[in-house]
Amino acid sequence: MTTAADDFDVIRVGLIVTGFALVVFTGWAVVINKQPFDALSFGGGSAAIFAGGGFGIAAKVKDEGQA
Numbered sequence: 001m002t003t004a005a006d007d008f009d010v011i012r013v014g015l016i017v018t019g020f021a022l023v024v025f026t027g028w029a030v031v032i033n034k035q036p037f038d039a040l041s042f043g044g045g046s047a048a049i050f051a052g053g054g055f056g057i058a059a060k061v062k063d064e065g066q067a
Contacts (some may be wrong), residue, residue, distance in 0.1 A: 001016075002016070009057075009060075011053065011056040011060060012053075012057065013019075013051070014053070015049065015053035015057075018049050018053075019046070019053075021049070021051060021054055022045055022046060026042055059066070063064055
């Protein structure tokens with residue numbers, strides 16, 4: 001899941017870590033700080049993270065000629 005065809009893929013690891021951090025920080029805000037859950041912000045943040053990660057992976061694959 002974190003490797004490309006030839007080596008370790010930093011983009012995929014960054015995507016996993018950033019997605020996990022989004023969930024952890026949202027949980028922290030709701031559970032510890034007692035803030036209301038904002039689904040619109042969470043969904044927008046998730047969409048931005050996954051869109052950016054997908055674009056980065058696609059650009060890397062095109063650049064390396066693996067497509």
